[in-house]
Amino acid sequence: LSIFPEKAGIFGAIVGTVYLMLIVVPVTLVLGVATAIYLEEYAHKGKIAKLIRINISNLASVPSVIFGMLGLTVFARLMNLGSSILAGGLTMSLLVLPIVVVSSQEALRAVPSYLKEASYAMGAGKWTTLYKVVLPVALPSILTGAILAMSRAIGETAPLVVLGVPTLLLKIPEGIMDNFTTMPIQIYYWTLDAVLTPEYANLAAATIIVLLAVLLLMNLSAILIRNKFQKKF
Template sequence: MRITEKPPARVLIDREAVAGRMGFRKAVNAAFSVLFLSATLLALLVLGVLFYRIVSQGFGHLSPAFFENFASRMPEKAGVKAALVGSLWLMAVVAPVSLILGIGTAVYLEEYAKKNRLNDFIRMNISNLAGVPSVVFGLLGLTIFVRALALGNSILAAGFTMSLLILPVIIVAAQEAIRSVPRELREASYGMGATKWQTIIRVVLPGAVPGILTGSILALSRAIGETAPLIVIGVPVIIQFLPAGVLDTFTALPMQIYDWAKRPQAAFQEVASAGIIVLLALLLAMNSVAVLIRNKFQKRY
């Protein structure tokens, strides 16, 4: 018995309909390309105008005396000596505390903690804490560090408060970076006889350094420019001395800039712009060091 195969049915293609749909898709793509380009150019325009205004107003006040003088009620004698040194002291506390606690917490949650509802609840709340307003952390620092531990408005109290502020960001970034390390590398390390701790130190963390540093750069940049927590814990605006230790009272660049910017005299607006330039330079210097370290590890792993 001979079996005959049915010829395949002919598919009729409406060339005009296909061409119309392709034209519509191309038009939509072009419209979205123009929209996204316009948004990018608008953001760059605003940033350029802001940068030009700050530089044009404040560059004339950048002089050796501006870095050697303390704050003053006269704009021509005002300087950032105390604020700049105070910001450096603050970051000397914030950076090690937040990085050690943040990376340590991320390593525990990703490598040691069991997958259960309790740990999932902890991870979810850490992610939610990253969006809490900074003034809430200021109130927390005021309650715990300033009053309960009697640290006052010292560098240590402010540093711990700022560390709490940026800790969720560092933890979340470190968790994502640790997850991105291929599991094959861990298994190869175990196959060579390494322990879990040796694998974490020699394989996981070096491979996760670029991602960890990316999140840390953003977190530390937020910490150095925050003002609300410092205001809440009572950091003074004007001091005429340099701190000698972490238990001393201090002031910071954001506080000093805030004080200058709210004054009605036009000369203080220019001094505030000069302070913003110094703050941006400090921020770029910190970020540059972190980017260099990140690029070094990206080449190795």
């Protein structure tokens, strides 16, 4: 937390990234999984539901900078949240929410139909079947998709740049309304600063290594969860 390269570090960026994910993870998981359950288990298979599914799939491929513009308009300006952690977390939640919804839908579709039919035959209702049969079977794939979506959120830069997240942060954030920075943002600005101050290139390279280690660890966790808990039918 310094303007001098020899004294600068990434602790503030790591703290900001952790705070950001503390918002993104619960918001995305709750809304994403709930939406997927509704679309797959409760929504009527009509034109409206089909249109919603298509639009959600299309949102998953929208450039991330568009979500940054949406976050700037709605959260930063309309809701007057500025470039706070809350504004950043909600913006990144919008970015990865379609990914979680689509991956959760695929996980729910992959549950063998005969398991649900057997549950209904035993007298279980729709909610009991969903809670006791469908979700336990689909959970490994849901978690895998969620972890991969969180990996994208951690590595994104464009939405936060548009939102106006600062690079020079001389104070560790203490709440969700404080300003913050993240590792990708720090890498971006240190790379730019390296043109005039070559010492920043070493800081950017070190931060890239830390970020890659975090992403590899998350991807490895997704693979291990899928292999350990996925059941074969």
